[in-house]
Amino acid sequence: MTIQTITPAEAKVLVAQGAALIDIRERDEYARENIPEAHLLSLSAIESGERLGPFDPFDTVIFHCQSGTRTAQNAQKLADSVAPAKVFLLEGGLTAWKKDAQEILADKSQPLPLMRQVQIAAGSLVLAGVGLGFGVHQGFFLLAGFVGAGLLFAGISGFCGMARLLAIMPWNKP
Template sequence: MTIETISPAQAKILVAQGAALIDIRERDEHARENIPEAHLLSLSAIENGDRLGPFDPFDTVIFHCQSGMRTTQNAQKLADAVDPAKVLLLAGGLDAWKKDGQEILADKSQPLPLMRQVQIAAGTLVLAGVVLGFAVNPAFFLLSGFVGAGLVFAGISGFCGMARLLEKMPWNKR
């Protein structure tokens, strides 16, 4: 089954006509920036069995994420979560919505999304390990290797120790 993608302008019209707009990003991403009409049902919640509805075959549900990648990769999972409703994907996600000049709610006082924090921390540690390895002592290259091994482990296992540590930081407590 192929699931259609629609433009932000088309989505805005359908939402005005009663379609449900669902944001599948995580809670921290949604808190920082979201589409006013969107309801939050994160992909991880859907994977844990959470559902919206009930829906009937005449309902329309539009899913969106940040760039459209997560919705495209998980289209069938999303369709199953709102079955038997008609499912559409917002092409380009929130990024396209903003580029199209549509309204968003932004709260820059919210911390950066956790995965962006992990990327910043990991990149900083790798860069520091390389610079210190060349400038001070080659043993600092182990820092870069340790971070790389942690990222590989996180990718394979789904457990990211750095993310768990960062979520306990005071700036992420709300």
């Protein structure tokens, strides 16, 4: 079954008519910026069995994430979580919503989402390792290799030590 995608303008009309808009991003992403009408129900919460509803066949539910990728990859799982409601995916996610000049709530005092922090930290360490490897001593290339191995391990296993470490940092505490 193919689940239809809709534009931000179409979603805005459906929300005004009573459709439920559900943000499947994680709590830290939602806290930094979100669509005012959106309810948070993260993909991880859906996967662990949390639900909104109950819904009936006359209800309309629109799911969105940051770029539309997570909703597209998990479309059937999302639809099953609100069955038998009619389901749409917001094409392009929050990014498209903002490009369409739709209203968002932003709280820049919230920390960056954890995965962005991991990307910044890993990228910085790799650049430092390469720069120091060329400029100071070749042994610093091991730093870049270590970070690369950590990212490879995280991708294969689903466990990211850097994310766990960053999650306990003071700026990420509620």
